[in-house]
Amino acid sequence: MSDEFIPNHPTIAVIGLGYVGLPLALEFASQFQVIGFDTNSARVDAMKQGLDPSHQMDSAAFLNKTIEFTSQTEDLRQATFFVIAVPTPVDEYKVPDLTSLLKASETVGRVLKKGDVVVFESTVYPGCTEDDCLPILERVSGLSLGIDFKIGYSPERINPGDKVHTLATILKIVSGSDNAALEQIAEIYGKIITAGIYKASSIKVAEAAKVIENTQRDLNISLMNELAIIFDRLGIDTQEVIEAAGTKWNFLKFYPGLVGGHCIGVDPYYLLHKSRQLGYDPQVIHSGRRINDGMPAFIASKLVQMLIQKGKSPQHARVLMMGITFKENISDIRNSKVADLVRELMQFAVHVHLVDACASPNEVAREYNLTLLDEPSGNYDAVVVAVAHDEYKSLTISYFKSITQPDAILMDLKGLYKNQSDQQLTYWRL
Incomplete structure (x- = not known):
């Protein structure tokens, strides 16, 4: 294979057109010339009409x-440069689920050509990439x-809902199987x-x-969550403590909260999985995950x-849950810890009403078997802004x-409102 750049104007195929793949394909x-590929024909039909199914x-x-x-x-088969950007979640046992990734590797392997x-x-x-995906590419294609x-390998850094840190404005890490591949990939993304482009020394790096x-963000948030549990027992406000500590120049302000979504709440499990395969059981990473996964139960209790x-x-209480997406101003409900919070409350026989300004009722019903109301009905004993x-x-x-109702509770999990309890409403926040 020549070390010269493949074609001067390659046709690029992006496999997987979700939150990561679609912005990349359009960019x-x-x-x-781009081919945007997704196995979900309904999503493809929407994109042909200029609609983003992820909103x-x-x-x-x-x-x-030109797509x-x-x-x-x-x-x-028309493509010469393939980018695989499919989801890599974890299963119910927190084990990496590579199903989509391995299937995508098979798909590309069937059309892979020399060069x-x-x-x-x-x-x-x-x-x-090298141990699991590469063997599939070689086996299916018959190439070496x-x-x-x-x-x-070029890790995605998409931040859903962020209008400032967009694809083109985030430094891009690239790596290749050899120096020629590294330079070729860097030139395309460039x-x-x-x-700018950062060239990593290897795919593993x-x-x-x-x-x-x-994983770093997960651990920082888990520390704040553990502190929130401690400070709640002490009867002091965690947010006030953070503001006070933040007056020191080298204190980093992280805040407690529910850690869901398809990145922070998932990625550490991939590192845990690989570490255990190598015979090492990480203590700090696992502890952080345990704390963050336990927050819905803590809040419900x-x-x-x-x-x-x-x-x-509790059996006669009516609670309004506001928000189920994994973060603000997006419709993505994947790995929503709010759904876990709703289920925890239901374990206490609490009657929960659920609303969300961005989520799709159909997706919520399909993913979590929960009903999303159009608007609150009133007379609640508690409201949780999640x-x-x-x-x-x-x-x-x-x-x-x-x-x-009189003497109700407002739980402010995101610290959106000032602490102003009165005789009619008791305010609590993480």
């Missing part, structure tokens, strides 16, 4: 782009790495990334860099205790009084 389509990009993002959307594997390049963007544990094709980015202290029976949607930030204490 590439401003510079190259992150408006129709203007589809204009003047063909398809769910047909044969259409991928092609395959880049993986899905979050994985160090070694996955280095002789017939090259591979690389056409669309204005923030790039994989590890990605997985520790979110706290609310039930507060209801009982007020003489309210997600900081913009629509919730402007709400006043007077509003919460209007939808609750």
